Amino acid sequence: DAGVIQSPRHEVTEMGQEVTLRCKPISGHNSLFWYRQTMMRGLELLIYFNNNVPIDDSGMPEDRFSAKMPNASFSTLKIQPSEPRDSAVYFCASSPPTSGIGELFFGEGSRLTVL
């Protein structure tokens, strides 16, 4: 079975450019999470969706970040405009329907470098 699929795996861009990260969750999973990982702050939850609806976006750093989940099989995280401090590994994870939060299945991550 395919796991969580993220693209691109690596992205290098210049400050001010728009960045779009993509995620395809595991079929049948109804919760989707976007995390950002840096050495300084570890794994930070940015936003999570349940049944395609954003439930908590309190971790989104600022208005430059936005996330969408137009259907159960696709989500995007957009940064516009990007800044060097956005450099990090961005993970998408999905989990199956369960009471509370179940096992998270992580994608391989998108490593973003903003110059």
Add this chain to the structure above:
Amino acid sequence: QQPVQSPQAVILREGEDAVINCSSSKALYSVHWYRQKHGEAPVFLMILLKGGEQKGHEKISASFNEKKQQSSLYLTASQLSYSGTYFCGTEGGFGNEKLTFGTGTRLTIIP
């Protein structure tokens, strides 16, 4: 609020035991444990639920003290494959159903 893990790093010889602690300032519904190897994604180890139920890894054990809002992960007879960074994740329950990860504990096993 991010749970706090201790120690931050530990080095063990193969076969030795380790305990990793996770502490939260908030009431918890569940505690999750993940392991991440360098350059890879975090991988699920186990979930401990309020009330004592556990789900997960057969060879790794953990405890969850609900009153103290603490959890500990026990790695016995460590193997080289146990090396990596261990994260606890805490869930606050109804109305706060999001997984917040701790600061991480880097475990290095040497032969």
